[in-house]
Amino acid sequence: MRRALRTFAALALALTALALWAGTASATPEQVLADQADNGIIDGTYPPADLSAAITLAKQREGAQTDAAIRAVRDAQARELFGTAQAQGDRAKPAAEQGTGTPEVSPVLRLPEAPVVDPGTTVPVPFVILSVVAGLLVLGGIGASTFRRVNRVTRATATR
Numbered sequence: 001m002r003r004a005l006r007t008f009a010a011l012a013l014a015l016t017a018l019a020l021w022a023g024t025a026s027a028t029p030e031q032v033l034a035d036q037a038d039n040g041i042i043d044g045t046y047p048p049a050d051l052s053a054a055i056t057l058a059k060q061r062e063g064a065q066t067d068a069a070i071r072a073v074r075d076a077q078a079r080e081l082f083g084t085a086q087a088q089g090d091r092a093k094p095a096a097e098q099g100t101g102t103p104e105v106s107p108v109l110r111l112p113e114a115p116v117v118d119p120g121t122t123v124p125v126p127f128v129i130l131s132v133v134a135g136l137l138v139l140g141g142i143g144a145s146t147f148r149r150v151n152r153v154t155r156a157t158a159t160r
Contacts, residue, residue, distance in 0.1 A: 001147065008140050015133045029054040032076075036069050042076040051077045 027046050032054035035042050046054075051073050058069040 005140075005144070008136070012133050012136055012140075015129055015136075018129055029057040032073065033058060033069055036072040037065065040068065040072065042072050045080065046076065048077065048080060051080065 027044070027050050029050060032042065032044075032046050032050055035044050036054075054073050055070055058066050058073065
């Protein structure tokens, strides 16, 4: 029984590590800045560490587009952290061309919006893996509880 519990624990640990590894797709700061240089907006989703590294890299380069790159990376950070969505064309146009005379509100001050999910989109892989691990842990707990109860009853009947 101990061997089965060790195997179960090792399997649960391996699945958890796989879920964490699958959830952390990383990009280089150069890729983040290349995404910004493409159209002035960071279209992809990047981990916060990569966005911070992209800001550091942009400051080191000190070119004509440094401020625009830093602003785009900070907007991407706000989207990642606070869930704010921003129309892709809004950032490139001045406020007068957007149809309103009011200045644009910083992404940090906007209320978070629910992410838009296309119909038929699949469930994220880390969620599925962690759900399976949670189910296995629940089943393992039920099995261990049942084993202890049956073992206790058989010992009690054997000593009588």
